[in-house]
Amino acid sequence: SxxxxxxxxxxxxxxxxxxxxxxxxxxxxxxxxxxxxxxxxxxxxxxxxxxxxxxxxxxxxxxxxxxxxxxxxxxxxxxxxxxxxxxxxxxxxxxxxxxxxxxxxxxxxxxxxxxxxxxxxxxxxxxxxxxxxxxxxxxxxxxxxxxxxxxxxxxxxxxxxxxxxxxxxxxxxxxxxxxxxxxxxxxxxxxxxxxxxxxxxxxxxxxxxxxxxxxxxxxxxxxxxxxxxxxxxxxxxxxxxxxxxxxxxxxxxxxxxxxxxxxxxxxxxxxxxxxLPMHNSEPDSELMNALSASAFTHYRQLITFPGFIDYFLQTSPIQEIASLNIGSRPASRKTLAKIQDLRAIPWVFSWTQNRLMLPAWYGFGSAVAELIEQDSTNLQRLQQQVKNSPFFQTMLSNMDQVMAKADLTIAEAYVDLASDQQAARTIYTMLSEEFERSRQALLNILQRQHYLSDNRTLARSLALRIPYLNALNWLQIHLLQQLRQQPDNSEILQLIHLTINGIAQGLRNTG
Incomplete structure (x- = not known):
């Protein structure tokens, strides 16, 4: 019935x-x-x-x-x-x-x-x-x-x-x-x-x-x-x-x-x-349009930057994720060589595995910096938006949770997997600088000193999990280095799959 x-x-x-x-x-x-x-x-x-x-x-x-x-x-x-x-x-x-x-x-x-x-x-x-x-x-x-x-x-x-x-x-x-x-x-x-x-x-x-x-x-x-x-x-x-x-x-x-x-x-x-359909205050459209336009420009500059796709393919376990039986669809629609052909799940999943969490913050820091440079009162306007707009509050709260799980020391270690070290280091510098801008912008707007200041439960949970996750990441980097030298070694690939699963389970909300 x-x-x-x-x-x-x-x-x-x-x-x-x-x-x-x-x-x-x-x-x-x-x-x-x-x-x-x-x-x-x-x-x-x-x-x-x-x-x-x-x-x-x-x-x-x-x-x-x-x-x-x-x-x-x-x-x-x-x-x-x-x-x-x-x-x-x-x-x-x-x-x-x-x-x-x-x-x-x-x-x-x-x-x-x-x-x-x-x-x-x-x-x-x-x-x-x-x-x-x-x-x-x-x-x-x-x-x-x-x-x-x-x-x-x-x-x-x-x-x-x-x-x-x-x-x-x-x-x-x-x-x-x-x-x-x-x-x-x-x-x-x-x-x-x-x-x-x-x-x-x-x-x-x-x-x-x-x-x-x-x-x-x-x-x-x-x-x-x-x-x-x-x-x-x-x-x-x-x-x-x-x-x-x-x-x-x-x-x-x-x-x-x-x-x-x-x-x-x-x-x-x-x-x-x-x-209660009028429970929330509408976001400041003028402010959000300017923030979005600037963030979009910076994000597109990154993903169209020469060598970026090679950086992504070589400094994340995307190739190994593609061989996992974890989804109903392949990792890409046609080829892994174009971002537009990559399916969104492995795109996000890979940035999670190498601990950069890039899809949840890139472009935000530069956009905020540009707005404040244009008009110093924009910082106060953004801070007011967090208080008045559930949309903006939720957007930044989610960013806060994800950036707390990032680890730039581990992310930099994945750069060693790239074949062209000079190009990879150039791109990583762009990423790390934008991460710092985004971190500072987020904390300034939220008016806090640390991530997860208003979510102590998650902060405590992460403090317990992070040491184990970090160990899995270092192990994964070592195994990926071995696999690049022995691409047909199925035993190493299986071990990498285990680390992928462990990191995903530990970080949660990864896929």
């Missing part, structure tokens, strides 16, 4: 480009336009044309590529699951890296081709929600115009009416951090939420936000209660979806008492944010 025959509902999720490839092939075999060469406006036009008729594009008598057959089979299987085990077995189809209106319409067409969406009198009736996932900084900035254009399409408004006038939006914390750094990611997410609330209100459409958070602060992690309470007013309207991933699941839910307490915290925060 609680779960139905399917026990737990699941989501479909695929990259927008993969969906587009399938539609392009369907168009080709149907003798229609060359879909991939069309402009965005033309794509929207031809997709709406096909979505106005029940006539299918797919034919069982045509030989399609394995990719197209596999993707269509997933949707067909979803339809079968809903038929056999109930409509609520699968409710969502998430589009990773959604960046255009056509990305959403492409999925609507695939739903039509596989029996999950029907057309009657040019009006659609869907059995599944289409959920765009806005991940990169640009996507977060553009999501308002994308959704506005969709809501102004009569066909899409009819689609939403068949789904109880509810539109779910997923927001990506991980890739936005990798793309733009911690400060810009957090602020871009906050702005996107605020503007989505306004837009949905104007169109009288119900909004449900799905937060794609991970365990680490760089991926949106941190105390769940504080995170929900720091959301923009109106964004938590009686419901919220949040991912719980990796070791966070074990830490929060393996023990029944822990699970009950954590679920109570989520429910309490959702109720409070809904019933």
């Amino acid at each position: 609680l779960f139905g025959f399917h026990l737990m509902s699941i989501d479909l999720r695929q990259h927008a480009a993969k969906h587009a490839e399938v539609v392009a092939e369907l168009f080709t075999h149907a003798g229609l336009e060359t879909f991939e060469t069309l402009s965005e406006a033309a794509k929207q036009r031809v997709l709406l044309r096909e979505l106005s008729t029940q006539r299918p594009l797919y034919s069982p008598y045509i030989q399609y590529t394995p990719h197209t057959m596999r993707e269509l089979a997933i949707f067909q299987t979803a339809a079968n699951i809903k038929n056999n085990y109930g409509e609520t077995a699968i409710n969502q189809c998430i589009i990773s890296n959604a960046e255009t209106v056509s990305d959403i319409l492409v999925v609507a067409l695939l739903l039509k081709e596989t029996g999950l969406l029907s057309i009657s009198n040019e009006k659609p009736t869907s059995r599944i929600n289409i959920v765009p996932l806005f991940e990169t900084i640009d996507a977060l900035h553009n999501c308002i115009s994308i959704m506005d254009k969709l809501f102004n399409l009569p066909w899409y408004r009819a689609f939403l009416r068949s789904r109880d006038n509810l539109q779910e939006i997923m927001l990506g914390y991980s890739d936005s951090n990798k793309d733009g750094g911690y400060v810009t990611s957090q602020w871009s997410l906050y702005l996107a939420e605020s503007r989505l609330v306004q837009l949905f209100g104007q169109h009288h459409i119900r909004l449900r936000l799905f937060h794609g958070r991970g365990g680490s602060v760089g991926r949106g992690g941190g105390p769940s209660f504080d995170a929900i309470m720091a959301q923009p007013a109106g964004s938590v309207a009686g419901q919220i979806r949040i991912t719980e991933q990796g070791e966070v699941i074990t830490a929060k839910y393996a023990d029944p008492t822990n699970a009950e307490r954590n679920l109570e915290a989520l429910i309490a925060a959702t109720l409070e944010a809904t019933v």
Whole structure:
């Protein structure tokens, strides 16, 4: 009676480009336009044309590529699951890296081709929600115009009416951090939420936000209660979806008492944010825009700096993490040689292992210094923000927790693993100087002398764990040096995997 025959509902999720490839092939075999060469406006036009008729594009008598057959089979299987085990077995189809209106319409067409969406009198009736996932900084900035254009399409408004006038939006914390750094990611997410609330209100459409958070602060992690309470007013309207991933699941839910307490915290925060929507003060937009813009510039200068990707690959155990069976997806989408192709989990995980924790602070110190240099009163304004804005308070509290776990002495020892020592030392100097700027800026704004001054429990816990973690880090460095000389030694690799697991367990909120 609680779960139905399917026990737990699941989501479909695929990259927008993969969906587009399938539609392009369907168009080709149907003798229609060359879909991939069309402009965005033309794509929207031809997709709406096909979505106005029940006539299918797919034919069982045509030989399609394995990719197209596999993707269509997933949707067909979803339809079968809903038929056999109930409509609520699968409710969502998430589009990773959604960046255009056509990305959403492409999925609507695939739903039509596989029996999950029907057309009657040019009006659609869907059995599944289409959920765009806005991940990169640009996507977060553009999501308002994308959704506005969709809501102004009569066909899409009819689609939403068949789904109880509810539109779910997923927001990506991980890739936005990798793309733009911690400060810009957090602020871009906050702005996107605020503007989505306004837009949905104007169109009288119900909004449900799905937060794609991970365990680490760089991926949106941190105390769940504080995170929900720091959301923009109106964004938590009686419901919220949040991912719980990796070791966070074990830490929060393996023990029944822990699970009950954590679920109570989520429910309490959702109720409070809904019933008392004006509990918080909005952040100072002018100040946050300036802070974000400066932090973004410094972060992008780092990740585009010559030799930076080589530094990352050689001074962290990313290659060894890639060979661990710890996730549902590979470490990169294509290759480890480009940051944009690296998946966010191993990106953050690797910086945790070498104790730099870079995704949670880089660019913050320089941005604060620039603001204060422009106007000395900006320090007081930032200090006031910590007191008045739950958003800014939570952002800095999470940074405080992560920087307390960093160790620059250990991080510098990993530099010895680099093949080009001169280039590596240059980059490490940049990192260490920015870390010191960020540490000083954080403590000045919080008006404290030390990390975790207001979190004695965590401070005591870390004091007990750190000596053991440090020993594991020194052991890992030694083993990595050996493995670089004996790359086929499986025994050393296994030992490195053990140190990776030990460091992750000790630091917590790492993945």
